[in-house]
Amino acid sequence: MAQYAILLYADDSAHAPEATPADLEPHNRHADELARSGSMIRAYALTPRDMATSVRGDTITDGPFVDAKEVVAGFYVLEAPDLDAALAIARLNPVLRMGGGVEIRPVHTSWAPEQEPATA
Amino acid sequence: MSDRAAVEAAIADAHCREWARVLAATARVARDLDLAEECVQEAYAAALQSWTRAGIPGNPAAWLTTTARRRAIDAIRRDATLRSKLPLLVESEDEVAMDDVVEEPGEAIPDERLRLIFTCCHPALAQDGQVALTLRLLCGIPTADIARAFLVSEPTMAARITRAKRKISVARIPYRVPRPAELPDRLRAVLAVIHLLFTAGHTAPSGASLVRADVVDRALHLARMLRELMPDDTEVRGLYALLLVTDARRATRTDAGGRLLQLKDQDRSRWDRSWSKPTT
Numbered sequence: 001m002a003q004y005a006i007l008l009y010a011d012d013s014a015h016a017p018e019a020t021p022a023d024l025e026p027h028n029r030h031a032d033e034l035a036r037s038g039s040m041i042r043a044y045a046l047t048p049r050d051m052a053t054s055v056r057g058d059t060i061t062d063g064p065f066v067d068a069k070e071v072v073a074g075f076y077v078l079e080a081p082d083l084d085a086a087l088a089i090a091r092l093n094p095v096l097r098m099g100g101g102v103e104i105r106p107v108h109t110s111w112a113p114e115q116e117p118a119t120a
Numbered sequence: 121m122s123d124r125a126a127v128e129a130a131i132a133d134a135h136c137r138e139w140a141r142v143l144a145a146t147a148r149v150a151r152d153l154d155l156a157e158e159c160v161q162e163a164y165a166a167a168l169q170s171w172t173r174a175g176i177p178g179n180p181a182a183w184l185t186t187t188a189r190r191r192a193i194d195a196i197r198r199d200a201t202l203r204s205k206l207p208l209l210v211e212s213e214d215e216v217a218m219d220d221v222v223e224e225p226g227e228a229i230p231d232e233r234l235r236l237i238f239t240c241c242h243p244a245l246a247q248d249g250q251v252a253l254t255l256r257l258l259c260g261i262p263t264a265d266i267a268r269a270f271l272v273s274e275p276t277m278a279a280r281i282t283r284a285k286r287k288i289s290v291a292r293i294p295y296r297v298p299r300p301a302e303l304p305d306r307l308r309a310v311l312a313v314i315h316l317l318f319t320a321g322h323t324a325p326s327g328a329s330l331v332r333a334d335v336v337d338r339a340l341h342l343a344r345m346l347r348e349l350m351p352d353d354t355e356v357r358g359l360y361a362l363l364l365v366t367d368a369r370r371a372t373r374t375d376a377g378g379r380l381l382q383l384k385d386q387d388r389s390r391w392d393r394s395w396s397k398p399t400t
Contacts, residue, residue, distance in 0.1 A: 082292040083292050083293045083294065104291075106290055106291045106292070
């Protein structure tokens with residue numbers, strides 16, 4: 001088995017402070033399905049682009065690092081036997097039906113503390 | 121004892137016809153495309169000596185495959201510790217047991233070429249990489265010749281091929297025929313590579329002549345191979361027919377001076393009609 005990071009690209013993150021349960025429902029349902037299947041081993045939903053802060057050299061700026069139409073709205077790590085299996089799972093992401101896309105990156109190494117903090 | 125010229129001709133013929141079959145079957149054992157290529161090259165080299173001494177075998181492809189696979193197994197055993205640290209080609213179903221593959225020359229070899237085609241043309245590879253890898257692995261064309269056909273330097277082409285091979289092993293692009301559900305998408309990528317290759321030869325992007333016959337012939341060879349491997353697929357048959365119809369005009373597309381002739385000025389009696397007769 002190998003690990004793949006799935007980066008979710010969208011106009012913006014659905015997980016805004018004012019997001020309603022209805023906004024989040026498709027994403028949460030998909031996350032639940034992945035969690036149940038056992039293939040997803042870690043997942044992060046990020047706050048919207050307005051909350052982002054970037055540092056390049058000495059300069060700190062407001063907003064995402066790459067000034068593009070889409071931003072990374074979240075990412076998760078899944079375990080799969082090969083790229084085709086990872087692609088099959090990644091293609092189910094609801095972001096693909098909302099005009100966004102996903103990027104699949106094989107994980108080289110990962111690290112996590114022995115004891116997970118209660119909240120990130 | 122065989123006549124050396126006859127042996128050389130048999131090897132050249134086997135290189136042209138059987139390279140893909142031998143490499144595909146060897147890759148299954150080697151689990152590494154570079155090692156497989158190396159072993160197949162060595163098998164062709166060994167054939168020169170062995171066939172001159174013992175005669176040309178009845179089934180050259182089987183002889184070459186057995187020889188290449190044995191070399192691959194030897195290499196794996198020799199470098200067991202080193203290779204255990206390298207990423208291997210991913211095979212999902214029925215892993216090959218090593219003892220299964222040391223069969224005697226002459227036995228039927230399972231045709232693994234489809235796996236190789238779908239791996240070389242995986243949509244996760246850049247299209248220039250797909251084309252280069254297909255020519256290198258399925259047609260056995262040396263990197264220098266591929267570079268010449270696409271008018272790039274040899275190091276550029278070598279880098280393209282290396283990058284594609286590395287992605288296959290690092291991202292674990294599997295060495296297998298896609299499942300039926302994935303097949304239409306994946307087949308489209310394969311057909312695109314063959315069509316692209318044909319187009320690059322049919323109207324050469326640069327150079328003195330309009331047609332690069334060697335490139336066209338490779339594309340036809342691949343289209344024919346695919347039709348042989350997937351005889352019931354209408355898209356595959358359609359592409360092969362399209363290439364044949366288009367190529368039938370090859371000889372009439374330019375005048376004696378090599379200048380382009382319009383369709384209305386072409387000598388239609390010279391169009392190649394042999395394709396319209398049913399072949400194999």
